[in-house]
Amino acid sequence: MKAATITELNAGLSQLDKKELLSFCLRLAKFKKENKELLTYLLFEAGDIDNYIDNIKKEITLSFTEINNSNVYYIKKSIRKILRYVNRNIRFTGSKQAETELLIHFCNSIMQFSIPLPKSKPLQNLYEFQLKKIDMAISSLHPDLQYDLKKKLIKKIIV
Numbered sequence: 453m454k455a456a457t458i459t460e461l462n463a464g465l466s467q468l469d470k471k472e473l474l475s476f477c478l479r480l481a482k483f484k485k486e487n488k489e490l491l492t493y494l495l496f497e498a499g500d501i502d503n504y505i506d507n508i509k510k511e512i513t514l515s516f517t518e519i520n521n522s523n524v525y526y527i528k529k530s531i532r533k534i535l536r537y538v539n540r541n542i543r544f545t546g547s548k549q550a551e552t553e554l555l556i557h558f559c560n561s562i563m564q565f566s567i568p569l570p571k572s573k574p575l576q577n578l579y580e581f582q583l584k585k586i587d588m589a590i591s592s593l594h595p596d597l598q599y600d601l602k603k604k605l606i607k608k609i610i611v
Contacts, residue, residue, distance in 0.1 A: 493544040505550055508541050509557045516561045524572045552589045552601050555582055
């Protein structure tokens, strides 16, 4: 079975009544955790995006405190897990400002918790790629926001 396009889905959903649409949404939420998280964001948290970003930042910081520092392998695995969480929440918001704030917090947390980037080339590449993503996202924002967000960003040169 081939999935329908967004246009086709939009046309099909517009023909449904409210009750059927509600049952489809609930059924969709039952299948994947990510669908349920997106629906939760849209229903309860999309109205106050600043509070949502702050909660995500707290969760990132908590995750960094729980990293197993015994081996670089475990550090890398934990950081990738945190980054997947950050990227999923960035997709939920769909905002470049939220993307930059969350990625800046992620990169600053890497530096704050003294993650040994020079010991692992993949970790170093991951960090540098996040810095590039931040620069790309910042360049698409309003100049006033660009200035404020660039002040938050701590760039450390990794040898």
